[in-house]
Amino acid sequence: MNILEKILVEKSKRLDQLQEAVPFSRLVTQYEDAQTKSKKENDSSKTGFDKPIFTQNTFQVIAEIKRASPSKGKIPWALSLEDLLKQYESGGASLISVLTEEDFFLGSNTLFQTVRQLTLLPLLRKDFIFTKYQVYESALLGANVILLITSILDQQKLHALIILAEQLGLIPLVECRDEEEIAKALAAGATLLGINNRDLRTFEINLNRTAELSQLIPKDCFLVSESGILEPKDAALVSHFGADAILVGESCVRSNHPGEHIRALLEAGQEQKLLSSAKTKRRDIL
Numbered sequence: 001m002n003i004l005e006k007i008l009v010e011k012s013k014r015l016d017q018l019q020e021a022v023p024f025s026r027l028v029t030q031y032e033d034a035q036t037k038s039k040k041e042n043d044s045s046k047t048g049f050d051k052p053i054f055t056q057n058t059f060q061v062i063a064e065i066k067r068a069s070p071s072k073g074k075i076p077w078a079l080s081l082e083d084l085l086k087q088y089e090s091g092g093a094s095l096i097s098v099l100t101e102e103d104f105f106l107g108s109n110t111l112f113q114t115v116r117q118l119t120l121l122p123l124l125r126k127d128f129i130f131t132k133y134q135v136y137e138s139a140l141l142g143a144n145v146i147l148l149i150t151s152i153l154d155q156q157k158l159h160a161l162i163i164l165a166e167q168l169g170l171i172p173l174v175e176c177r178d179e180e181e182i183a184k185a186l187a188a189g190a191t192l193l194g195i196n197n198r199d200l201r202t203f204e205i206n207l208n209r210t211a212e213l214s215q216l217i218p219k220d221c222f223l224v225s226e227s228g229i230l231e232p233k234d235a236a237l238v239s240h241f242g243a244d245a246i247l248v249g250e251s252c253v254r255s256n257h258p259g260e261h262i263r264a265l266l267e268a269g270q271e272q273k274l275l276s277s278a279k280t281k282r283r284d285i286l
């Protein structure tokens, strides 16, 4: 079994337990009640953020809260969660990604809720999502964006989860790792695509994956280059190949000055975007 398969086995077990405690129908009712309540309170912008999250004119950084990974084990943080988030904000991150997977990334829904309390920035819930249950759960947690990993979903399922996410007001970020998955994601209706530079089966990092695959992504889609971004030159490279944003975990949480780190990545990515008319490398039409 590769690591991805192991993660999915554990995730399925946890989901079974969760559904025993709170069945799907009850979760849906909880969601509907929460909606009615927030409408009554006229709490339309739960994040205080009413601007669109993904705009193509500027380069963006999505900064991740990551405690551990299967390849690195526990990742030592230079700062507390509070300080990390303050710096993510001051550095100019436009979205915070929170890993909630428990067994391999040491995340949790509680961690997500804590982050939700500590920042007004929009949040990406990062987990191994393959059921409608998890999409409702993400909405109840207060997520703005969810990750859908193409390699663990067939096209029909991916399509169904994209539609459900959108119905619940969540933006689906659809992660791909090769040509075939990009075709599948586009056919399933994805418009916000992630290219993971790390192969989740082997952990091998290759930024050229963004270079090779970005050409297959239509210009009117928004492209996030994920994983293995360590320095400004990495941000510049993927920006050159048409990435509109980068998703950065480890190098942010390890940094003593994550705010400065994010600012430097942002500037390098933005400068390159202006220089290289980056999108000439991307497909014109769907």
Ligand SMILES: O=P(O)(O)OC[C@@H](O)[C@@H](O)c1c[nH]c2ccccc12
Binding pocket: 064, 066, 126, 127, 149, 175, 196, 226, 227, 228, 229, 247, 248, 249, 250, 251
């Ligand atoms: O820590 P990095 O190399 O900067 O990577 C962050 C992020 O891309 C990575 O955590 C990630 C991307 N896709 C995933 C899917 C599941 C778990 C984790 C991930």
